[in-house]
Amino acid sequence: MKDFDKSRSAGYLANHQARLFAQALAERINPMGLAPAQFQCLLELWREDGLTQRDLVQRLDVEQATMANTLKRMERDGLIERRAHAGDARARTIHLTERARDLQGPAQAEAQAVNARATAEMSDEERTAFLDLMTRAVDALRK
Template sequence: MTFQKSESAGYLTNHMARLFANGLQRRIQPLGLAPAQFMTLLELWDEDGLTQKQLLERLDVEQATMANTLRRMERDGWIVRRPHPDDGRAHQAWLTPKARAVRDAATDAADAQNGVALTDLSDEERATFLDLMRRVIHAMQVWEGKEAR
């Protein structure tokens, strides 16, 4: 049997993710945000003061990538980093007023991108699609030993 792109979950997921990311980037760029910054802000909007290690675990990115993202975010005024009070090696990332002020516009942009992407699905199909995506993500996390998130 020959490999068929149209039948490959990995290929289709990667293609879909690129399209989502490109659309999101166009929508949040006027806010001064890049997609990696937006993903980090989503975590910090949920829980301000996370450490780099906690962000690594939640976003499942490489340490160097997260370090660069946080450095750029601090430079651009989205976060401030302060030493962790209980761990001298760790720093916490705290949102700035600038980051808090852009939350609604940024999440509205993401909602708009999701709306475009899912426009041809019924409400029931959307719910099923999202449930299936969560299940596949969970299966991949279990396989990689990262299910405790």
């Protein structure tokens, strides 16, 4: 049987890359009081405030329990507030606080710096191809 070559495994490399990205991002946003999981939620809420927990679970492809814990920490940290849903008495919508809105520019700038560092040795064409291929892999796994 042939040995498993992790350097030729898309799954291994994507997982390793994701961990490295998360570590690099954490180093840059922790001083703002943010964790990478919170940043992911904020990206969605900066784009569309007032989502439900279910919306975030679907958009971020995470488990319900994981999202519940992340949102609990975000509420504790003054990043979000929950409000009654206008059309569903059982649901609550999640809204950004002023603190979270103020963090959008600085936090996104730090994420862009991490992305720039990771792709610094790629040409513009390689960077575009890399991102296109990653997007296709994500889309294929979602099906």
